[in-house]
Amino acid sequence: MRKRILAGNWKMYKTAEEAKSFMEEVLSKVPVSENVEVVICPPSLYLSELAQLTKDSSVGIGAQTMHDVKEGAFTGEISSAMLSNSGVNYVILGHSERRQYFNESDESVNRKVHAAFEYDLTPIVCVGESLEERENGKTGDKVAGQVKKAFEGISQDLAPKAVIAYEPIWAIGTGKTATAEDANEVCGAIRTTIGDLYDEKIAGEIRIQYGGSVKPDNIEELLSMQHIDGALVGGASLEPKSFLKLVEACAHE
Numbered sequence: 001m002r003k004r005i006l007a008g009n010w011k012m013y014k015t016a017e018e019a020k021s022f023m024e025e026v027l028s029k030v031p032v033s034e035n036v037e038v039v040i041c042p043p044s045l046y047l048s049e050l051a052q053l054t055k056d057s058s059v060g061i062g063a064q065t066m067h068d069v070k071e072g073a074f075t076g077e078i079s080s081a082m083l084s085n086s087g088v089n090y091v092i093l094g095h096s097e098r099r100q101y102f103n104e105s106d107e108s109v110n111r112k113v114h115a116a117f118e119y120d121l122t123p124i125v126c127v128g129e130s131l132e133e134r135e136n137g138k139t140g141d142k143v144a145g146q147v148k149k150a151f152e153g154i155s156q157d158l159a160p161k162a163v164i165a166y167e168p169i170w171a172i173g174t175g176k177t178a179t180a181e182d183a184n185e186v187c188g189a190i191r192t193t194i195g196d197l198y199d200e201k202i203a204g205e206i207r208i209q210y211g212g213s214v215k216p217d218n219i220e221e222l223l224s225m226q227h228i229d230g231a232l233v234g235g236a237s238l239e240p241k242s243f244l245k246l247v248e249a250c251a252h253e
């Protein structure tokens with residue numbers, strides 16, 4: 001059985017006080033369950049403090065992006081070594097907003113997956129198609145291509161430790177969710193791609209999240225699907241109340 005993984009991607013929201021008070025409330029109420037791993041990905045400025053605050057809890061902390069080399073003259077960037085050293089456990093890589101606004105390419109995502117594993121971070125690799133690609137029947141090719149490139153050179157031992165997030169770009173922040181069946185079909189195709197790259201066992205082990213307008217009222221249907229092992233959530237991860245409802249849904253059998 002794959003353990004579900006629910007990750008909140010705060011994007012560029014919350015003041016320092018808001019971040020701290022969210023975390024204190026969530027830590028006091030979050031159900032601890034064998035069924036779900038819970039992760040919060042705050043703006044990088046708050047990573048150290050929140051990692052410290054959650055150190056002895058069941059909540060993990062993730063970065064929203066990072067650079068792919070250990071150190072160097074890259075003004076404004078942070079590295080996987082720095083994240084790991086600050087108590088961060090996960091990193092979102094290749095989010096469509098990073099690809100769109102910060103020119104992140106499949107090649108750089110691949111370098112970052114290597115860098116994440118080098119410093120024991122769990123990469124959450126985002127893939128997904130635009131509306132135009134979906135309408136032209138290109139979803140399968142696009143997503144398979146992104147997965148293949150992201151995992152290039154990643155060993156059999158490490159591959160199943162990664163998490164893949166399928167986020168159709170047209171469903172992010174729009175209130176439009178892919179139907180659970182459509183999301184499941186693409187997540188199943190991602191699993192097949194992993195099976196082709198590695199083997200059936202690894203394909204069966206790797207966890208695949210869905211992301212894009214996930215809310216407390218649609219998560220259960222998504223989770224009931226065979227290939228969906230959790231969610232990567234933007235908007236609904238910003239309030240403790242809705243975030244806790246999402247955790248509870250994942251904690252259920």
Ligand SMILES: O=C(CO)COP(=O)(O)O
Pocket residue numbers: 009095167171172173174175211212213214232233234235236
């Ligand atoms: O981009 C997302 C998570 O990474 C999804 O955002 P929303 O849940 O706000 O649609």
